[in-house]
Amino acid sequence: MLGTLxxxxxxxxxxxxxxxxxxxxxxxxxxxxxxxxxxxxxxxVPTPARRVVQMVLGMMLGxxxxxxxxxxxxxxxxxxxxxxxxxxxxxxxxxVIMRATGWNWPxxxxxxxxxxxxxxxxxxxxxxxxxxxxxxxxxVRVVTIVTLAxxxxxxxx
Amino acid sequence: xxxxxxFVLIAVSGVLGGSLxxxxxxPAGAMLGALLAVVILHTFLPNLPSINPPARxxxxxxxxxxxxxxxxxxxxxxLRQALPATGLMIGGTLLGVAIGTFVIxxxxxxxxxxxxxxxxxxxxxxxxxxxxxxxxxANTVLGIQLIRVTLSLFILVPLAxxxxxxxxxxxx
Numbered sequence: 001m002l003g004t005l006x007x008x009x010x011x012x013x014x015x016x017x018x019x020x021x022x023x024x025x026x027x028x029x030x031x032x033x034x035x036x037x038x039x040x041x042x043x044x045v046p047t048p049a050r051r052v053v054q055m056v057l058g059m060m061l062g063x064x065x066x067x068x069x070x071x072x073x074x075x076x077x078x079x080x081x082x083x084x085x086x087x088x089x090x091x092x093x094x095x096v097i098m099r100a101t102g103w104n105w106p107x108x109x110x111x112x113x114x115x116x117x118x119x120x121x122x123x124x125x126x127x128x129x130x131x132x133x134x135x136x137x138x139x140v141r142v143v144t145i146v147t148l149a150x151x152x153x154x155x156x157x
Numbered sequence: 158x159x160x161x162x163x164f165v166l167i168a169v170s171g172v173l174g175g176s177l178x179x180x181x182x183x184p185a186g187a188m189l190g191a192l193l194a195v196v197i198l199h200t201f202l203p204n205l206p207s208i209n210p211p212a213r214x215x216x217x218x219x220x221x222x223x224x225x226x227x228x229x230x231x232x233x234x235x236l237r238q239a240l241p242a243t244g245l246m247i248g249g250t251l252l253g254v255a256i257g258t259f260v261i262x263x264x265x266x267x268x269x270x271x272x273x274x275x276x277x278x279x280x281x282x283x284x285x286x287x288x289x290x291x292x293x294x295a296n297t298v299l300g301i302q303l304i305r306v307t308l309s310l311f312i313l314v315p316l317a318x319x320x321x322x323x324x325x326x327x328x329x
């Protein structure tokens with residue numbers, strides 16, 4: 001576990017010094033993923049530890065966010081339109097995946113569903129589908145986005 | 158001494174809120190519960206100290222390591238077997254980013270960075286953390302992501318159950 005954090009720290013600080021956008025997050029993510037996929041000695045961060053990290057993140061954000069600006073009504077309509085658009089798009093992607101791979105519709109839908117990794121993987125497990133495959137798909141989605149989004153923001157800003 | 162008591166207050170309220178959020182299965186409940194608890198505390202005690210930049214960097218490193226440690230060779234093998242599906246999913250996600258950014262920037266006209274991170278289906282904690290790390294308006298990103306993830310679960314869970322029930326009925 002300490003070794004994993006050391007690798008993350010190395011990748012994170014290197015990316016930070018190289019001025020990579022959101023470097024600590026992206027560098028740490030890439031360093032640990034690459035070492036883990038190469039068969040290196042990387043331990044999975046256990047679920048309770050991840051929960052503690054999420055709590056600390058919530059505390060940090062809570063000190064810089066105000067409730068009234070988060071729950072303002074002006075966000076509601078665009079967010080609803082966005083959600084419906086993304087859900088319809090993901091159903092289209094699921095259909096194409098089903099046609100291209102021959103997988104059944106529920107598996108394709110769970111793989112393409114744009115919601116949290118934990119929630120969708122648990123749902124797949126609960127319904128008796130391949131939760132590992134579904135989790136792997138969602139991990140690729142999040143890793144792709146977390147790696148690309150900072151560059152997109154810097155490039156288009 | 159004042160800072161020490163503030164730290165204890167923040168930690169206690171965060172852990173309490175995070176535990177409740179997790180227990181009541183809010184989306185990203187541990188983060189959201191802690192965030193709401195600290196926001197409420199901050200409303201009553203506006204002079205709470207903020208977290209210093211090195212701590213923010215370390216937090217990003219830990220989040221990155223936690224995400225990276227979930228990748229495993231077995232997942233990679235399975236994704237390689239399903240390469241066309243993986244490619245389609247990544248293509249669909251990037252199309253989702255483009256459409257989401259367009260929807261948010263047309264409706265709200267925030268900065269480009271806020272529009273991208275608000276409209277991107279890439280995980281609520283990660284997008285809010287990125288907004289914070291890039292010096293963007295985390296309020297807007299959090300608000301939209303919160304509504305998106307909650308609504309998605311409300312739509313997708315019954316939809317998936319309906320699809321599975323139909324598939325089971327159609328099975329021989």
